[in-house]
Amino acid sequence: MHKKLATVAQLAEFDCIIDVRSPAEFLEDHLPGAQNFPVLSNEERIRVGTLYKQVSAFEAKKLGAILVARNIATAVERSFLDKPKNWRPLIYCWRGGQRSGAFTHVLREIGWDAHQLGGGYKVWRRHVLTQIDTLPDQFDFRVISGATGSGKSRLLETLAAQGAQVLHLEQIAAHKGSVLGSLPDQIQPTQKGFDTLLFAALTQLKTDRPVFVEAESRKIGQLQLPETLINALRRAPCVRLQVSLDARVDFLLEDYVYAINDTAWLVSKIERLNSLQSRETLARWNQYIADGEFRQLVQELLTLHYDPLYLRSQNHNYVEHGEARVVTVDQLSPSALEALAQEILARPTR
Numbered sequence: 001m002h003k004k005l006a007t008v009a010q011l012a013e014f015d016c017i018i019d020v021r022s023p024a025e026f027l028e029d030h031l032p033g034a035q036n037f038p039v040l041s042n043e044e045r046i047r048v049g050t051l052y053k054q055v056s057a058f059e060a061k062k063l064g065a066i067l068v069a070r071n072i073a074t075a076v077e078r079s080f081l082d083k084p085k086n087w088r089p090l091i092y093c094w095r096g097g098q099r100s101g102a103f104t105h106v107l108r109e110i111g112w113d114a115h116q117l118g119g120g121y122k123v124w125r126r127h128v129l130t131q132i133d134t135l136p137d138q139f140d141f142r143v144i145s146g147a148t149g150s151g152k153s154r155l156l157e158t159l160a161a162q163g164a165q166v167l168h169l170e171q172i173a174a175h176k177g178s179v180l181g182s183l184p185d186q187i188q189p190t191q192k193g194f195d196t197l198l199f200a201a202l203t204q205l206k207t208d209r210p211v212f213v214e215a216e217s218r219k220i221g222q223l224q225l226p227e228t229l230i231n232a233l234r235r236a237p238c239v240r241l242q243v244s245l246d247a248r249v250d251f252l253l254e255d256y257v258y259a260i261n262d263t264a265w266l267v268s269k270i271e272r273l274n275s276l277q278s279r280e281t282l283a284r285w286n287q288y289i290a291d292g293e294f295r296q297l298v299q300e301l302l303t304l305h306y307d308p309l310y311l312r313s314q315n316h317n318y319v320e321h322g323e324a325r326v327v328t329v330d331q332l333s334p335s336a337l338e339a340l341a342q343e344i345l346a347r348p349t350r
Contacts, residue, residue, distance in 0.1 A: 003104060005118035006090055008127045014090040014115070020103045021093050021121065029192035031092065031124055032200045037075040039068040039099045068099070072106050085111055092117035092124070125192065128199045135202045136232040141167075143233055145215040145324060146241030148178065148306035149248030149298075151332040152214045154255075155241070158334075158341040159212050165205055167213040172197045175221035178306070180269050182221060184258045194223045212344075217313060238324035239344055243332065249298050251332040256298075263289050273305065 011017065017034040019026050022045045026036040040048060044067045052060035080087075089107060093099035096119045107114035117123065144152045153170055160166040174188045175181045182188075189197060205211055213233060218225055243251075259266045270285050277285075281304065288297040325347075329340060 003101060004108070004113075004115045005096075006115040007118060008124055010115075011090065014088050016087070016089040018089050018091045018103065019093075019121075020091060020099050025094065025121075028190045029121075029125070029196050031121075032196065034092075037071075037079065037103075039071050039093075039103055040064070041071075044071075068102050072103055075103075076106070076110070080107075083112065086113070088113045088115070090115050090117055092120045094120050095122045096120035128195050132195055132199050132202065132226045133228050135199075136226065136229040138207045139202075139205060139211045139232070140207075140209070141233055141236035142210045142212050143215050143236045143238045144212060144241065145238045146243060147248065147310045148302060149252045149255075150241040150243045150329070151251055151337060152241065154251075154332065155337055155340060156212060156214055158337045159344070162338075162341050162345060164341070164345060165209050165211045167201060167205065167211050169198075169214060169216055169225070170220055172201060173220040173223045175223070177216060177220045179272050180256065180259060180266075182269075184262070184265075188221050188223060191223055195226075198226070198229075240324040240326045242326050242328045244330070245299065245302065247329065247331050248302060249295055252298050252302075253294060260294050277305065 006014070011031070017031050019030050019034040019036050020039045021030075021036075022038050022040055022042045023036060024042045026034075026038070030036070048060050048064045048067070051063055089112065091100045091104045091107070091114055096117055100116050100120060104114045104116040144155055146152050153168070153176070156166045156168050160168070170177050170181075173194055174183055174186050176183070188194070213236075215238070216225060216230075216233065218230055253260070259269075266289055267286060270282060270289070274282060281300075285297055285300065288294070288300075327340065327343065329336065
């Protein structure tokens with residue numbers, strides 16, 4: 001049977017997307033919904049590559065053929081024997097070459113209508129970069145701004161629960177967007193993985209309805225936002241939350257309870273502010289941690305660090321920040337956020 005090639009535009013036509021690259025390549029990024037059935041493990045790929053460089057291409061191909069054939073047979077035996085004859089899988093590797101070609105050939109010889117993604121992951125990556133560079137300009141963004149601890153992310157989640165369109169960038173990035181923003185037992189995706197997740201989120205949005213999003217800087221943790229998205233957010237109308245210092249402290253003590261329970265982690269994060277705060281200030285904050293004075297710590301972090309940064313960045317970066325609709329919030333309880341979400345949806349910013 002002849003090899004059949006498919007394009008990125010045809011992804012939805014297939015029952016299953018199979019990534020045959022190594023687990024390390026798959027972990028870095030993969031097509032949404034893809035399953036990993038590597039024809040070479042991480043170690044096997046290194047073995048074949050080393051043989052290719054140190055001995056010859058011929059010897060490397062012999063070893064590669066043995067390993068690839070064995071791994072394809074294992075995948076078929078363990079995972080595909082229950083698939084009906086009309087099952088249509090799409091197979092891809094790095095650039096649509098021998099790895100996905102071998103897997104596709106075997107499945108087609110069995111009788112399944114397997115296709116190979118032409119150009120492989122490289123074509124997909126190019127597609128993602130093109131799309132996230134153009135898609136943001138199509139949407140009517142409404143930016144939720146407010147000082148640290150104003151419950152912006154929680155408000156986005158409440159808006160989504162009430163049927164609004166939301167682009168939750170910090171959720172996609174697995175980070176809260178500050179020096180203390182890393183999440184416990186959760187690592188951020190790679191930049192490539194983030195780009196793919198962002199692309200997938202954007203394609204789910206409708207252009208004829210507003211999209212609520214939190215005001216963000218260019219980076220969320222270690223991840224860079226696309227320039228087109230940053231520009232679209234910075235010229236979008238804003239809803240600015242005005243929340244009292246006490247309410248913000250209360251909210252952060254609840255939202256960062258995992259940090260309070262892991263003082264070693266908290267101390268390590270505080271130390272990263274050594275280029276922005278004096279040695280005396282850091283020493284005082286560390287003493288607050290040692291003494292369990294977390295309310296005082298959070299209050300000073302807000303007034304001495306986060307609030308000045310927020311005022312500088314928002315006034316400088318967001319065109320409509322000074323003209324934003326200001327909403328005063330007395331507390332950030334779930335019921336208060338539900339009422340706030342209803343108020344925002346009832347009064348469009350445009």
